[in-house]
Amino acid sequence: MSSDHSISLSIIVPVHKVQGYIRQCLDSILDPDISNLEVIAVNDHSPDGCGEILDEFAERDARVRVRHLDENVGLGHARNIGLDMATGDYVWFFDSDDHATEGAVRAICDRLAETRPDVLVFDYARSYWSGKVKRSIINDLFREPPAPDVFTLEERPSVLEMMMTAWNKAIRREFLLDLGLRFSGGYYEDVNVTYPVLMAAERLSLLDRVCYIYRQRRHGAITKTTGAKHFDAFAQYDRIFEFMDGMGAAADPFRQLMFDRTIWHLLVIIEREDRVHESEKARFFTEMARTYNRYEPDGHVPPDPEDKPFLADKHRMIKADDYRGFTRVLSAEEKAKTARRRHRKVGRIGRRGVRISKDLAKDRYYRxxxxxxxxxxxxxxxxxxxxxxxxxxxxxxxxxxxxxxxxxxxxxxxxxxxxxxxxxxxxxxxxxxxxxxxxxxxxxxxxxxxxxxxxxxxxxxxxxxxxxxxxxxxxxxxxxxxxxxxxxxxxxxxxxxxxxxxxxxxxxxxxxxxxxxxxxxxxxxxxxxxxRNDRLITAGGDAAERARLRAELGVPEGSTAILYAPTHRDYQRRYSPMFDIGRVVERLGDDHVLLLRAHYYYKIKNLAADLGWPEDRVIDVSRHRSVEDLMIASDALLTDYSSVMFDYADLDDRPIVIYANDWDTYRLTRGVNFDLTAAPPGVVTTTEDELVDAFVSRAAWGDAAAKDRADFRARFCPWDDGHAAERAVRRVFLGEKIQNPPQ
The missing domain is CATH 3.40.50.11820 (CDP-glycerol glycerophosphotransferase, N-terminal domain)
Known part of the structure; x- marks a missing residue:
């Protein structure tokens, strides 16, 4: 979509405790080619680094607007705040731990421009921590029967069976505001908006495309937390039926399907082990019975006992408010499932157990x-x-x-x-x-x-x-x-x-x-x-300690000692230097010494001797016990992508040179969390000539390199103050509440 499109889109992203995911979320929706886009990020008083990340995005992209809240208001109210800030023709409510598929924003904007609906519904996929990605199980509803470009819910009521979340819909903003619908507080805050907008819409449209990736987090999902908040569902559905009552006869075509969807959702909540606490399930069931008998429409057709016997029995028990009967139905259903699964388990026994030790005597002793x-x-x-x-x-x-x-x-x-x-x-x-x-x-x-x-x-x-x-x-x-x-x-x-x-x-x-x-x-x-960096803070400036270490290592007096600590490359089978070390040492001059620290993956006795380098100028320190001692002893660091650069930055008076001749290969094969070449800790070189010049010309000690190093240190060493080990001991071993460094 280019700027000549006549529609605009506001993507509203409430943000709370998702600093591990928010970058991917925003990167996925900030399509650089879409100008009629605004992203409204509402920082819901997140206690982690989300606020700083949002400000970082807003600083570099004018389409991002950030609102920082002084207190945590919850997902629903944060969405309302974003809605009030929005200016686009359409709004898309986006959860901050999820992300869009490639090209999704463009496809949604194109479809909105083509059809001008009140509500556009698009498909999603679930992304699991194991790496599996699975499209929604009801994706056939987008195609069977083929939908016209624009329709009403009465013409296609199956749309009510789609996922009733806010994030798989783009809604015309003025239409939503005219309805007076607001997201409520508590759990399941979106259903009292997403169902009503479908019922009230005069123009619905579908986009048969996976546009949204719904992350199934192992930990941290609110609705996967056992507690009384799941009772909020009843008030949310009360609001939906109240909205339908306000529609009068226009809501009649949807009442039975809406009622069945309500009971389906309540059954999901009560049957999941991670929702309602066992001690509260009887009370939850009583509320289900109240909802059932209050909202069951005239002429309601319950599930067919022949087609869905267990579901039919559940409906009967809910209507009769018979919790004991309901639990018996659940037990019978579980036994039936177990019987169906039994044959699949043949041959699997033992493959998932604890690894058996080769030495049975030691294994038995351990147990x-x-x-x-x-x-x-x-x-x-x-x-x-x-x-x-x-x-x-x-x-x-x-x-x-x-x-x-x-x-x-x-x-x-x-x-x-x-x-x-x-x-x-x-x-x-x-x-x-x-x-x-x-x-x-x-x-x-x-x-x-x-x-x-x-x-x-x-x-x-x-x-x-x-x-x-x-x-x-x-x-x-x-x-x-x-x-x-x-x-x-x-x-x-x-x-x-x-x-x-x-x-x-x-x-x-x-x-x-x-x-x-x-x-x-x-x-x-x-x-x-x-x-491990406490030592760099406390001893890094100790001249006597530094002199002692240099003498132990054999560094000639007056020499510039460069610690060379390259990382492991997954695409290499064995250690292969990325530049000619012997030639570089010669070009650096007699007053330079290279302290070579090969990655511990490589089992080499003495690199300098094995590869014919001058041993008085290339000192192999690969087996030295303490890399912290090597950092203190050195005058500068030469590395590529090793994490040692983050530690060495604590030595704020010493330069860092990055040799990134294969950055693109490393980035594509291993993956990186930020662009090192755009925010380096010093001079970045990509050729042997540049590497040598960084030291010989003293550019590594120059003002520009010092500024980059200071910025890098501020970003990546904010908590290194010499007391990290103490904080760890007090928290873990002594059980104390600790005062962490300023965030």
Whole structure:
């Protein structure tokens, strides 16, 4: 759609606690070629970073208007506020955790311009966390029989059977305002608008196209929360029948279908385990009976017992207000379903169980230990698949020893990692009896990756996941769209492991967004900064410590030490330098030294020696235990897409150079959460000549690079103040309420 279209569209987006999804939502509807579009984002006093994200979009796109509310008013009232702000010919109410399909806004605008309806209804698909996308089960209603371009509900009453939500309809704004309909508060706030507009419309139109993706979130969906708010449905349907009474005889053709839809919806609510609490179901049923007997139209034809026996029995029980009879019908229906499913289970037994250990003796020992009491003072620490003492877990471990010395803290390491464990740090080795006993009986677990699948988390145990870097690249379920990066990852197993987390550390707002999308589980988000960066804040400016570290590494006095820390590339089978390291070192001059930190995925003993580089100028620090020490010792960072850049930015006086020669390939194969080349932490280079020049010309130390670095640090290091580990310990181990850094 171009600007010569004569219709305009206002998309109203209430926003609350969806910072992991709002960018995708807005990106999907802000078609750059549609000028007659306004997006009204109503920040419903969201406590997370949504407000800042909305302002960011409004700053760069004049079509976005933002209203920040001083208090949370709820979805319905937020929609009303957006409606009052709207100026378009049509309004589309859009939920902020969902998104439009490619080209959907254009297709909707074209259809509106062609047909000029009061209401346009289009199709949707459900998107599940597993990656499955399924079109609505009633999509045949768009085609059978073929609909004219414009019709009334009386001519096509089956439209009432379509999803009665606000987000699958574009409504003529003046028509809606003239009806005086407003979204109400509480649950199911849209049905008392969406049903009446169809009944009152003189011109309806359909668009047989999936325009909207309805996200089925694992956690956080309001209507999937058990509670008394589901009783709001009765008042919403009372409003619909009151509207029909106001229509008089004009509503008669719709009464039976509207009544059946009402009872269908109430049955969905009472039968779902995640809606009405078991103790409240009898009372909910009584309200259903009241609704049934109050609104059943004259001549109502109940469901056919021959065609739908269980549904017919349910109607009879509701009409008679017989809750016991209703529960008997439900029980009989479930037995029938179980019988139909029974044959499908043949051969499946055992495939979903807990992984059986190859060593049955160890497995039995582990299970025996699980039956013994939890050791309330035992804490387990691990990092990088048991590679040793490192990263956020190490920083938290040290703070535990300071603030909670009553705890017995034990690390889990592989046999080959024992030699590198610091003196005085207790550890157990994988596969040993102590290892299984520790996993079975410890109270606390801290790791920057997941523990093995066989580990069964007991209800009393507490798991703190720290992760091990700010996610420039896509992580978790976000990787589903990038099969090269995901490889053969089992996403169901990943989510099952992530369900064990009680706490998840976030280093910055970007991480919070990415973790909420990538790992939609029931943990508490700790927005505290990165514990491993505490050392950069407290020791980064210590000249004596820096000199000591440089001497240990063999950095010649007076040399410029460049820490080179490239990331892993999923499209490469083995480590292959992206530039000629030996030649670059020679071009940098004798006063430059490269501290080479290869990604831990690559098992290479000594890169400099193996590849023939000058070992006095290329110091291989790939096996050095602490990357934080390497950062402190260095004068500058050279990287590509490694998360080390986010940590290094805490050293605000030291430059960062990005070598992004394969950015497009990396972005397409792995997926990224923001455009690094548009918001870099310093100089971005794409050729070997540019890389060398960034250091030789001192551009990396220049004013422009310093400004980019300051902007980057403000965006991605806002919570790193040297106290992240302390906040983690006080919240997780000591059970204190903590004061997080300013948001």
């Amino acid at each position: 025996m230990q699980q039956r013994l009491p939890i050791d309330e003072n035992l804490a387990v620490f691990a990092a990088y698949w048991y590679r040793g003492y490192a990263c956020n877990p190490a920083a938290i471990y040290e703070k535990v020893r300071e603030l909670a010395p009553h705890l017995n803290s034990v690390w889990v390491v592989k046999p080959g990692a024992r030699a590198n464990m610091p003196d005085g740090v207790e550890y157990v080795v994988t596969g040993s009896a102590d290892y299984y006993r520790t996993l079975a009986r410890a109270k606390y677990f801290v790791n920057n990756v997941n523990f093995p699948d066989f580990y069964v988390k007991r209800p009393e145990q507490v798991h703190l996941m720290t992760q091990h870097g700010t996610p420039l690249k896509k992580m978790g379920l976000d990787q589903m769209e990038f099969p090269v990066g995901a490889g053969d990852m089992d996403f169901t197993a990943l989510i099952n492991r992530s369900d064990r987390w009680d706490f998840l550390v976030s280093s910055n707002p970007l991480s919070t967004e990415a973790w909420q999308r990538g790992f939609p589980c029931g943990y508490e988000m700790l927005e505290i900064g990165y514990p």
